[in-house]
Amino acid sequence: MGFFQKCTQAKVPSILMLGAVYVAYVLIGGVVFWKLEGRLVQEDISRILEGKIRLLNTFPCLKQEGLETVSAVIQDALKVGVSLKGNQTMDGLWKFSSSTVFAATVVTTIGYGNMSPRTMAGQIFCVFFALFGIPLNMVVLNRVGKYMLVIGRKTCDFLQGKTNYRRCTRFMVHLVSYLCGAALFFVMPMMVFEQQEGWNYSKGIYYCFITLSTIGFGDYVADSNPDVVYPGWYSVLMASWIFFGLAWLALIINHSIDILERLNAHVKHWGSSTDDCQDEEPAVLAPEAEGVKDVTLNG
Numbered sequence: 001m002g003f004f005q006k007c008t009q010a011k012v013p014s015i016l017m018l019g020a021v022y023v024a025y026v027l028i029g030g031v032v033f034w035k036l037e038g039r040l041v042q043e044d045i046s047r048i049l050e051g052k053i054r055l056l057n058t059f060p061c062l063k064q065e066g067l068e069t070v071s072a073v074i075q076d077a078l079k080v081g082v083s084l085k086g087n088q089t090m091d092g093l094w095k096f097s098s099s100t101v102f103a104a105t106v107v108t109t110i111g112y113g114n115m116s117p118r119t120m121a122g123q124i125f126c127v128f129f130a131l132f133g134i135p136l137n138m139v140v141l142n143r144v145g146k147y148m149l150v151i152g153r154k155t156c157d158f159l160q161g162k163t164n165y166r167r168c169t170r171f172m173v174h175l176v177s178y179l180c181g182a183a184l185f186f187v188m189p190m191m192v193f194e195q196q197e198g199w200n201y202s203k204g205i206y207y208c209f210i211t212l213s214t215i216g217f218g219d220y221v222a223d224s225n226p227d228v229v230y231p232g233w234y235s236v237l238m239a240s241w242i243f244f245g246l247a248w249l250a251l252i253i254n255h256s257i258d259i260l261e262r263l264n265a266h267v268k269h270w271g272s273s274t275d276d277c278q279d280e281e282p283a284v285l286a287p288e289a290e291g292v293k294d295v296t297l298n299g
Contacts, residue, residue, distance in 0.1 A: 097235035
């Protein structure tokens with residue numbers, strides 16, 4: 001007897017089973033990340049400490065206090081998006097294009113963390129801007145997603161009218177739409193990031209997913225390198241890519257949720273059908289037992 005059958009027969013609530021699977025999934029992910037990244041952190045700590053000692057030996061006049069002062073200057077420069085490699089004049093992070101992209105990351109709940117308002121007025125405005133902007137963003141994305149679904153259904157209906165293979169046609173339409181979306185929102189941006197940001201393809205596709213899934217770690221952020229002069233169209237392209245990419249990935253995630261819900265319903269139906277079979281066994285055996293009893297009495 002399988003695990004799901006035992007749980008179903010024991011009348012375990014589905015929410016508890018789902019919660020147990022969720023906790024186990026998170027714990028397994030934590031173990032995998034711990035094993036993959038933990039050793040690298042120790043190597044980075046050793047490398048940084050060696051670099052610190054080498055720097056103090058190279059510049060003996062710097063001392064520990066001077067090193068802390070230089071570190072504070074570097075951190076302040078990173079916060080405002082200023083490069084210390086040269087003396088050129090820069091706009092910093094809060095120029096119009098980057099501020100518009102920041103507004104898009106607020107309403108989409110991406111929140112990279114590389115930019116944040118520091119003035120009290122900016123922080124208060126950010127609260128109210130997000131309070132009304134997040135629901136508005138969800139409504140607009142939902143509407144855009146519905147239009148995408150309508151286009152897909154009309155395409156399916158048109159092609160099904162031309163062929164007699166209903167399921168095959170629907171599968172091929174979904175497959176082509178997924179591949180086109182992956183090319184449009186992952187492959188092409190990955191090439192653009194390779195040209196504009198200098199990222200390799202693995203970093204580019206990692207950034208695409210982390211952004212469009214609204215995870216937004218902030219370890220890689222496009223259009224934020226102070227050492228690079230970006231073209232004017234780059235920020236507009238970024239904002240458009242984020243908006244339509246969020247709608248497309250939301251459809252993919254909704255389809256994944258639908259698949260999981262169907263799998264859960266299938267498991268519950270499997271367990272309930274097993275219970276029905278077990279309940280029916282005495283009813284099948286009862287006539288035979290009664291027949292044996294009657295034969296004995298008649299004999």
